[in-house]
Amino acid sequence: MTPVQAIIAKELRSYFVSPVVYVVGAVFLLIVGLLAYLYLVFAGAQAIQLMQVQGSAQLNLNDLVFRNLFASMRFILLIILPILTMRLFAEERKLRTFEFLLTSPIGINEIVAGKFMSVFLVFLSLLGLTGLMPLMLALFSDFDWYPVLTGYLGLVLLGALFLSVGVLASALTENQIVAAFVSIGLLLVLWLLSGLGALLGDTVIGQAVSYLSFMEHYDHLVRGLVDTKDLVYFFSSLALMLFLSHRVVDSARWK
Amino acid sequence: MIEVQQITKRYGQHTALDRISFSVAKGEVLAFLGPNGAGKTTTMRILTCFMPATEGIARVAGFDCADQPMEVKRRIGYLPETPPVYQELTVTEYLQFVGRLRGLSGKVLIASIRREVERLGLGTVQHRLIGNLSRGYRQRVGLAQALLHDPPILILDEPTVGLDPKQIIEIRELIKNLAGSHSVILSTHILPEATAVCQRVVIISGGRIVAEDTPEQLSARLRQSEKISLTLKSPAVDTGSRLKGMSGVQNVFTSGAPGVFLLECELGRDVREEVARVAVTNGWGLLELKAISMTLEDVFLQLTRHEEGLAPDSVAASVESTGQPV
Numbered sequence: 001m002t003p004v005q006a007i008i009a010k011e012l013r014s015y016f017v018s019p020v021v022y023v024v025g026a027v028f029l030l031i032v033g034l035l036a037y038l039y040l041v042f043a044g045a046q047a048i049q050l051m052q053v054q055g056s057a058q059l060n061l062n063d064l065v066f067r068n069l070f071a072s073m074r075f076i077l078l079i080i081l082p083i084l085t086m087r088l089f090a091e092e093r094k095l096r097t098f099e100f101l102l103t104s105p106i107g108i109n110e111i112v113a114g115k116f117m118s119v120f121l122v123f124l125s126l127l128g129l130t131g132l133m134p135l136m137l138a139l140f141s142d143f144d145w146y147p148v149l150t151g152y153l154g155l156v157l158l159g160a161l162f163l164s165v166g167v168l169a170s171a172l173t174e175n176q177i178v179a180a181f182v183s184i185g186l187l188l189v190l191w192l193l194s195g196l197g198a199l200l201g202d203t204v205i206g207q208a209v210s211y212l213s214f215m216e217h218y219d220h221l222v223r224g225l226v227d228t229k230d231l232v233y234f235f236s237s238l239a240l241m242l243f244l245s246h247r248v249v250d251s252a253r254w255k
Numbered sequence: 256m257i258e259v260q261q262i263t264k265r266y267g268q269h270t271a272l273d274r275i276s277f278s279v280a281k282g283e284v285l286a287f288l289g290p291n292g293a294g295k296t297t298t299m300r301i302l303t304c305f306m307p308a309t310e311g312i313a314r315v316a317g318f319d320c321a322d323q324p325m326e327v328k329r330r331i332g333y334l335p336e337t338p339p340v341y342q343e344l345t346v347t348e349y350l351q352f353v354g355r356l357r358g359l360s361g362k363v364l365i366a367s368i369r370r371e372v373e374r375l376g377l378g379t380v381q382h383r384l385i386g387n388l389s390r391g392y393r394q395r396v397g398l399a400q401a402l403l404h405d406p407p408i409l410i411l412d413e414p415t416v417g418l419d420p421k422q423i424i425e426i427r428e429l430i431k432n433l434a435g436s437h438s439v440i441l442s443t444h445i446l447p448e449a450t451a452v453c454q455r456v457v458i459i460s461g462g463r464i465v466a467e468d469t470p471e472q473l474s475a476r477l478r479q480s481e482k483i484s485l486t487l488k489s490p491a492v493d494t495g496s497r498l499k500g501m502s503g504v505q506n507v508f509t510s511g512a513p514g515v516f517l518l519e520c521e522l523g524r525d526v527r528e529e530v531a532r533v534a535v536t537n538g539w540g541l542l543e544l545k546a547i548s549m550t551l552e553d554v555f556l557q558l559t560r561h562e563e564g565l566a567p568d569s570v571a572a573s574v575e576s577t578g579q580p581v
Contacts (some may be wrong), residue, residue, distance in 0.1 A: 006355030010344070017343040100339030100400075103303040104356045105328040253306045 002117050003106040007114025008121070008213070011088070011208070015122055018038055020083065025126050028080050035072050036133050039065045061143040070151045070222040077155070080181040080237055084122060085166025086176040088115045093174035093179065102253060112245050123159045127152070147224035154221030157234040161214060162187060164241035171248040256281050256408055256440040257302065262311035264462075266299050273299045279455075281407075286449035287442035288555055289459040295442040296336060298459070299410050301527045302440070303333045311408040315408060329357070329363070335413055338397025342386030344398055346377055349385055350403060357404040371399040374429065390417040398426065409433065411441040415448060437518040446555055458555060476526050483518040483527060488540025490514050497537075501529060504529040514542070 001009070015021045043064035092098040101111055134148050162183075169183035172175075190213055197210025212215055214237075217230035257279040264272040272294045280287045287295045300306045301412055308501035312319065318326040341349055347368065354364040372381050375395045380388055385396060394417045401409060414430070415423045430452050433439055443449055449456050450470045458466040458473075466473055487494065489512075498518060499507045503526045506519040520526050527544055534541040 001355050001360060003356050003358070006352055010341070010348075010352045013348065014341065014343050095339075096335065096337040097339040097341060097343070099300070099305055099335050100333075103305050103328055103331070103333050104353075105325055105358070106356055108326075 001199055004110050004114045004117070005106075007106075008118045011115055011118030012121065015084075015085075015118070021122060024080055024083050025129075028076060028126055031076055032069070032073065032130050033037060033133070036065065036069055040137075060140070061137060061141055062147050065137070066148055066151060067222055073155060074158065074191075074218065077159055078184065078187050080122065080167070081159060081179040082166045082187070083162055083192070084119050085170055085183060087170070088119065088167055088179040089171040089245075090174050090176045090179045093252070094110065094176075095178050098252070102249075108246050112167065112242055112249065116164060116242060116245075118186040119163050119167070123163060124156070127155060127159065140225070144224075147222070150224050150226055151222045153226070154218050157221070157231070158214060158218050158239075160238050161234055161241070164238050164245070165190075168241050168245045168248065171252070172216060173246045249250045256283075256316055257315040257440065258312075259302070260300070260312045260314075261307045262298070262301060262313055264294070264301065265309045270299075271462050272308070275459070275462070275464055277464060277467060279438050279440060281438055283455065284434045284439040284441070284453045285429060286453035286456045287440060287459060288444075288446065288449055288456055289442075291444075293459045294462040295459060296412055299333070299335075299412055299440070299442065300328075302330055302499070303331055303410055329404075330406050330408055332401035332404065332409045334397050334401040334409075334411045336412045337415075338393045339400065340385045340393055340396050343384065344520075345384055346372070346381045346388075346399075349396065350399060353400045353403055359404060367403050367405070369392075371402055374402070375399045391419060391422055394418055395422070397425075398429075407437055409437055409439045409441075411439065413443055414441055415443070415445065418435055423448075464514075481520040481522060481524065483520060483530065484543070484545050484547055485516040485518060485530060485534070485541075486533060487514040487516070487544035488542050490539050491537065497533070498530070501526060501533065503529075517547075524540060 001159070016034050043059060043061065046064065047059045092101060102108070131152070134143075134145075137143065138145075142238070163185050166179070166183040169186065170179040172182060173179050192213075194213035194215035197206050197208075197213060200206030200209060211233065217233045220227055220230050259278065262272055262275045263270065275294070275298065277285075287298065289295050297306075302315060303306045304320050304327050307321055313320075314320070315327045316330045318330075320327050341352075344352065350368045350371065351364065353366060354360075354546060359367055372378055375398055377392070377399060378396060380392055385393060388396070394414075395486050398411075399415060401411065411430075415426050418426060427448065430439060430441065434452075434454070442454070454469060456468065456470050456473060457464055458468075485498075486544075491497075495507050495509060495516065498504060498516060503521050503524040504518055508517040508519070509515070518526070518530070525546070527546065531541060531544055553555060
């Protein structure tokens with residue numbers, strides 16, 4: 001087992017010993033399930049209305065359910081993922097195990113990578129459980145799988161970005177609550193940048209500001225559009241956040 | 256094995272370490288003594304590559320702490336002030352994690368864990384969560400962690416804190432056994448501990464080394480004269496002056512208690528035999544006769560008090576007062 005694997009294994013163990021993952025997971029799945037149900041019921045109601053008016057209706061689940069659901073999940077992830085990441089470094093500093101980690105013969109990049117991977121795995125397993133929902137819908141209805149799959153790709157990339165921001169926030173402080181709020185705040189700012197970009201209009205600055213926000217990149221994926229530009233955005237921002245976390249952890253030694 | 260040259264560490268305006276130099280040979284046990292905030296932990300953090308020094312060179316096992324931290328970290332077992340344990344893991348899980356971080360695996364890892372569990376008496380608690388263990392057990396888990404990969408160098412920040420007296424003796428035995436094959440630096444507040452386990456003591460105060468020697472040498476060096484305490488049952492009126500008249504005796508003090516005398520003698524002369532003979536022939540009723548040696552506590556107090564800005568004269572006076580009330 002390499003040191004990174006050892007860190008992943010240890011972090012996963014810590015996650016599943018504490019109640020945090022169970023509570024966060026339950027709340028996440030409950031809200032996603034509830035939203036999916038609501039959107040479906042709305043879609044059904046709309047179909048019935050259309051039937052009364054036109055006599056027949058083609059129900060588009062992709063538009064009526066999945067796009068709405070993926071849009072809502074952005075916000076749920078924004079609230080929930082910082083709760084998962086807040087302990088990663090803050091707890092180490094609080095419990096004085098930080099010094100132990102940094103005096104172990106492993107690099108800071110391995111520590112950051114291990115911690116990020118562990119929480120990413122937790123997130124993937126939670127996201128995997130929501131996959132039951134399209135699978136069940138596929139049994140009773142007909143929809144286009146392609147945008148659903150790209151939507152999931154978008155969720156994975158968006159989640160990875162949110163988690164990396166959370167890792168950075170956690171490295172900044174030894175208080176877990178502060179870490180959670182800092183990451184929620186940073187993510188909201190990133191979100192609102194798209195509004196600012198729209199306000200600035202179709203200028204170079206406006207486009208640059210909108211590009212910084214994850215909104216349009218995620219929207220493309222949800223609409224079924226896989227563009228290299230968006231993938232570059234997600235991977236480069238992820239790399240940047242992890243690099244900044246590395247710098248922050250490293251700088252903690254100098255204080 | 257460890258070489259520290261002119262290390263300075265500044266936190267902003269505050270100087271935590273001021274040009275510290277010392278070295279530890281292979282197999283030697285060195286104690287770091289000093290009051291709180293003297294810079295013991297800072298020195299250890301620099302040696303373990305947790306933080307870099309502002310100036311100066313620290314070399315461990317031939318590797319520079321600033322240039323080759325990985326090589327240094329591989330060769331060090333470090334127990335910080337607070338045992339670095341994860342409460343949500345069991346003792347075995349924790350040691351597995353630590354071993355893997357240090358590149359142990361398979362049979363070697365299992366054997367190492369078994370060895371440390373046995374050596375530190377963790378057998379009964381190895382499957383319990385560390386969060387449920389007492390302070391003493393956590394400290395021992397912390398020690399097991401430092402020893403797990405059998406490093407040639409051990410850096411222990413107050414290793415016996417939180418242990419009960421029996422455990423303290425066991426851990427001191429353990430450290431004594433490690434000497435010879437391992438180089439050990441330990442910091443402590445407990446002075447008898449330094450005397451018990453260490454070949455050399457570095458006294459550090461206000462970020463500077465104020466003394467460095469063997470415990471015996473340190474107390475001998477700071478003793479300006481031999482002192483003898485004498486208790487008599489029925490001293491005569493002229494006892495004081497008779498004692499002072501003896502050859503080798505420089506000064507005689509009487510304390511408040513009747514019949515108690517403090518004799519200050521020339522360095523390197525033991526006049527106890529002579530004093531006993533005189534006391535017996537004169538029928539003074541000899542009750543007690545003993546040499547007062549300066550303990551490491553006295554040395555420590557004197558040196559660190561000196562640091563606080565007392566003049567050298569008053570330091571000499573304080574040595575007197577620590578011997579016996581005059």
